[in-house]
Amino acid sequence: MKSKLMKSKLMKSKLLILAGLVVMNLPLTAQAHRLWLLPAATVLSGEKPWVTVDAAVSNDIFYFNHHSLKVDSLKVTAPDGSDLAIQNVSVGKHRTVFDLELTQGGTYKLAMASAGLQARWETEEGERRFWPGRGETPAPGEFDTAVPKDAKNLKVSHSSRRMETFITAGAPTESVLEVTGKGLEMQPLTHPNDLYNGEEARFRFLMDGEPTEGVKITLIRDGSRYRNSPEALELVTGEDGLIVVEWSQAGMYWLEAEYEDDRARAPATLRKGGYIATLEVLPQ
Numbered sequence: 702m703k704s705k706l707m708k709s710k711l712m713k714s715k716l717l718i719l720a721g722l723v724v725m726n727l728p729l730t731a732q733a734h735r736l737w738l739l740p741a742a743t744v745l746s747g748e749k750p751w752v753t754v755d756a757a758v759s760n761d762i763f764y765f766n767h768h769s770l771k772v773d774s775l776k777v778t779a780p781d782g783s784d785l786a787i788q789n790v791s792v793g794k795h796r797t798v799f800d801l802e803l804t805q806g807g808t809y810k811l812a813m814a815s816a817g818l819q820a821r822w823e824t825e826e827g828e829r830r831f832w833p834g835r836g837e838t839p840a841p842g843e844f845d846t847a848v849p850k851d852a853k854n855l856k857v858s859h860s861s862r863r864m865e866t867f868i869t870a871g872a873p874t875e876s877v878l879e880v881t882g883k884g885l886e887m888q889p890l891t892h893p894n895d896l897y898n899g900e901e902a903r904f905r906f907l908m909d910g911e912p913t914e915g916v917k918i919t920l921i922r923d924g925s926r927y928r929n930s931p932e933a934l935e936l937v938t939g940e941d942g943l944i945v946v947e948w949s950q951a952g953m954y955w956l957e958a959e960y961e962d963d964r965a966r967a968p969a970t971l972r973k974g975g976y977i978a979t980l981e982v983l984p985q
Contacts (some may be wrong), residue, residue, distance in 0.1 A: 703780040734758045734767050736977060737955055738811055738866045743894050743981040745870050749802050752868055754787075756813065757796040761926040762955045765795035771918030772797055774815070780807030780874045807874035808867055808894060816861035816884055818844050818969060822852035846969070858961075858971035861885060866979040885960050885974025890943075896950040896982045905942045908960055908974050912942030916960045920946075923953040951984040 739755040756770040760922055769792050777785040787799040803809060819837070820832045830848050833839040839847070848857070867877070871891045873920030880886045889902035906916040918936040925931040958976040965972035 711732065715856060734760060735762060735955070736770060738762065738770075738813075738863055738864060738979055739953065740811075740866055740868050740979070740981075742821060743866070743868050743979075744983065745803065745868070750870055752801050752803065752902050754801065754866075755796050755798055759795075762921050763923045763953060764926050764933070767782065769793055769795060772799065772813070775811060775813050776812045777801060778812070778877045780805050780809065780876055782876060785809065801868070801946055803868065803870035806871035808869045808877050808892070810865060810867055810877035811911075812863065812865045814861070814863040814881075814884065817860070820844070820848045820855065820857045820862050822849065822855040824944070825853065850968075856971065857969045858973055859965045859969040860973040860975070862975040862977075864977040867893040880907060882907075884909065885913075885916070885958060885976045886893040887956075887958065887976055887978060888942075893978070893980055896948060896980060898948050898982055899983075901945060901947045903943065903945050906944070906958055906960075906976070907939050907942060908972070910939075913960060914938055914940040914942065914956050915962075916942065918944060919955075919957045921955045922950060923955075948982045951982050954980045954982060956980060 718953070736758050737756070739757075741753045745752060755765075756772050756775075757765050757767070758770050759765060759767045771792075772787065772790065775787065777787060779785045785801065785804075787801060789798075789800045792800045801809070805904050817833075822830050824830060830852070832844070848855070863884055863886060865887070872892050875892070875924040880888050886907050888905040888907055890905060891901070896902050896953070906913055906918070908916075920934045920936070921931050938944060956976075956978045959974070961971060961973040963971060
């Protein structure tokens with residue numbers, strides 16, 4: 702009995718990757734804390750339904766064990782393109798909780814995005830310097846005065862990060878799925894609220910609006926705290942920026958994508974993009 706149980710725990714869920722990908726089924730290595738938005742549900746019915754969303758930074762996916770996530774910059778876009786206010790915000794030690802009343806039928810997008818320059822260098826004494834400092838928000842134009850242009854081993858990068866999730870009331874709609882053309886983004890070719898166990902989903906990744914090869918993607922299903930392995934699936938996009946996935950298990954999935962190249966605009970020499978999404982895969 703014990704042997705069968707151990708074998709069962711070690712069995713990995715499989716995502717069948719079809720079409721133009723480099724696939725590396727590797728164990729998850731130690732990483733920085735992860736950010737996520739977690740709706741109680743992503744597909745709802747009824748007239749003007751409500752949904753509760755958790756926002757947190759944690760060690761384990763969808764488990765509250767580090768600290769709450771600030772949602773001051775969160776933007777909720779309704780199906781008609783208008784902004785929807787979040788309600789009943791509660792900030793605790795390990796998570797932030799808020800509610801949404803979905804007053805329109807269709808798909809809503811919840812998004813947080815940021816972008817800016819980052820620099821690191823060494824002083825004449827060999828001490829490392831960083832700008833901006835951890836947790837700091839620089840003022841416009843501060844780069845020119847804060848970063849010495851002739852500093853030793855100066856490296857300047859332009860970094861952008863985006864986190865999203867999607868919620869649909871009634872029938873899904875497409876309007877909020879349009880990309881901005883800024884930073885690393887996911888272009889859903891399959892609607893993100895129309896994902897089912899055993900079916901195929903297609904997503905394209907773009908950097909500054911262009912389909913991008915070499916985007917590194919991690920997919921982790923919920924419940925990793927209760928498995929011997931996170932069962933992370935690591936993928937790399939092909940030249941069309943596309944991934945095609947056949948889901949083999951229902952559940953909430955955390956998706957992270959990362960990319961960098963040397964095509965940054967001056968004064969940066971390195972361009973970095975990060976993207977995070979929560980996707981719900983429903984049973985048939």
